[in-house]
Amino acid sequence: EAAVTQSPRNKVAVTGGKVTLSCNQTNNHNNMYWYRQDTGHGLRLIHYSYGAGSTEKGDIPDGYKASRPSQENFSLILELATPSQTSVYFCASGDGRGGNERLFFGHGTKLSVL
Amino acid sequence: AQSVDQPDAHVTLSEGASLELRCSYSYSAAPYLFWYVQYPGQSLQFLLKYITGDTVVKGTKGFEAEFRKSNSSFNLKKSPAHWSDSAKYFCALEAGGSNAKLTFGKGTKLSVKS
Numbered sequence: 001e002a003a004v005t006q007s008p009r010n011k012v013a014v015t016g017g018k019v020t021l022s023c024n025q026t027n028n029h030n031n032m033y034w035y036r037q038d039t040g041h042g043l044r045l046i047h048y049s050y051g052a053g054s055t056e057k058g059d060i061p062d063g064y065k066a067s068r069p070s071q072e073n074f075s076l077i078l079e080l081a082t083p084s085q086t087s088v089y090f091c092a093s094g095d096g097r098g099g100n101e102r103l104f105f106g107h108g109t110k111l112s113v114l
Numbered sequence: 115a116q117s118v119d120q121p122d123a124h125v126t127l128s129e130g131a132s133l134e135l136r137c138s139y140s141y142s143a144a145p146y147l148f149w150y151v152q153y154p155g156q157s158l159q160f161l162l163k164y165i166t167g168d169t170v171v172k173g174t175k176g177f178e179a180e181f182r183k184s185n186s187s188f189n190l191k192k193s194p195a196h197w198s199d200s201a202k203y204f205c206a207l208e209a210g211g212s213n214a215k216l217t218f219g220k221g222t223k224l225s226v227k228s
Contacts, residue, residue: 033215035218040220041220042120042204042218042219042220042221043158043204043218044218045215045216045217048215058215059217090157090158092158101208102160102163103150103158103160103216104160105157105158105159106157107156107157108157
């Protein structure tokens, strides 16, 4: 079973501060994703990556940056956090294209921006 | 652009009853369709997927889903339901091609009363 670990599990940040959410996966998957989960919206894709050194914008990238320095690690960066970014963030990894991909999710990071 | 609709935000039923969670999608070509489940306090887990072929696909935990192209639906079913099935269920669509991004519905929260 693939393991996806997110840190921190909970984070309280101040408006205008910088926040970095980290994700590590140990199954050597090429693809990694960052989603946020909000009531009434389900999961929405923020950024994703198909391998080390690459990042792509998802459906709601504004206010977020991503970094994939290695196969195992994928970070989500909020340079200037705002209260609207209060949410639960999920990282996921997968290794497939064309419908062959099964995603493995981390346990989530609950972020509160005050 | 593709979209996924889960019209029922909440479904409540009694243990032993049959459950059917609705999912409809909008996509101009052949979709890849998935169901994921999120148990209380946990992350999302893969249940099943439809790629091609048999329109009824079976997944983990006794669940199955039926793909109906005629009305663009992919409903999740299980009989009988058990109290441990209480969770939030997400339908997702992958648009195919070389891009493996998933578009999720808003989710249906299922409560099974014992």
